[in-house]
Amino acid sequence: MFADCFSLFFPRPCLACAEPLLAGEQHLCTTCRAELPYTDYHHLPPADNPLARRFWGRLPVCHTLSYLRFVRHGRVQQLLHQLKYAGQREVGQALGQLYGAELIATPALRSAFDFGLIVPVPLHRRKLARRGYNQAEAFGAGLATALPCPQAATALRRTEHTASQTRKGRLERWQNVATVFEVAEPAAVVGRHVLLVDDVLTTGATLEACGTALLAAGASTLSIATIATASTD
Numbered sequence: 026m027f028a029d030c031f032s033l034f035f036p037r038p039c040l041a042c043a044e045p046l047l048a049g050e051q052h053l054c055t056t057c058r059a060e061l062p063y064t065d066y067h068h069l070p071p072a073d074n075p076l077a078r079r080f081w082g083r084l085p086v087c088h089t090l091s092y093l094r095f096v097r098h099g100r101v102q103q104l105l106h107q108l109k110y111a112g113q114r115e116v117g118q119a120l121g122q123l124y125g126a127e128l129i130a131t132p133a134l135r136s137a138f139d140f141g142l143i144v145p146v147p148l149h150r151r152k153l154a155r156r157g158y159n160q161a162e163a164f165g166a167g168l169a170t171a172l173p174c175p176q177a178a179t180a181l182r183r184t185e186h187t188a189s190q191t192r193k194g195r196l197e198r199w200q201n202v203a204t205v206f207e208v209a210e211p212a213a214v215v216g217r218h219v220l221l222v223d224d225v226l227t228t229g230a231t232l233e234a235c236g237t238a239l240l241a242a243g244a245s246t247l248s249i250a251t252i253a254t255a256s257t258d
């Protein structure tokens with residue numbers, strides 16, 4: 026009752042366009058839901074999916090899935106800004122849930138039923154401390170409510186190795202920090218079709234590093250899903 030009155034006087038804004046949400050709308054207004062730039066790549070055979078090419082020759086990926094196309098200054102940029110810099114963890118969850126429901130309803134993507142585990146790209150611990158949550162994990166949590174597989178949020182971890190660098194300058198030292206990923210819970214991934222998730226797919230370098238670690242640890246198959254894909258040119 027109180028919540029209803031509150032939202033009557035202070036309606037929550039749509040997270041993509043900032044217009045006030047109407048009764049029954051959650052996170053996104055009806056217009057944005059209809060007009061977001063969906064990739065719809067999950068309707069294509071994997072061989073025709075343009076995103077798959079980003080990993081050719083680098084990593085064997087079964088499905089390369091991305092919900093939205095990133096358009097500068099557009100709604101998707103606003104959504105990602107809300108998720109990453111405005112504390113709106115639920116943006117990730119809401120988009121994950123919507124996308125998961127769509128994937129599971131897509132006949133061409135039967136192997137969505139084969140996903141055994143969702144694993145998010147881990148966030149750097151300093152960013153995690155600042156943001157309070159991992160945006161990739163928020164997206165994975167949403168996917169896990171719609172897909173028949175759980176998320177293992179801590180299956181991967183970042184490790185930072187620094188070479189001997191006592192004689193290097195400050196900037197050089199910074200650049201010398203190599204971040205790598207390792208599988209913290211190998212037993213969880215062995216023999217599983219792992220769906221690796223992140224917020225944005227650009228060059229795919231981070232996803233490649235994570236995917237390589239997962240396959241080396243015994244994952245049987247690797248697929249990738251991101252909220253958005255940005256052009257690399």
Ligand SMILES: [Zn+2]
Pocket residue numbers: 039040041042043044053054055056057058
């Ligand atoms: Zn909107």
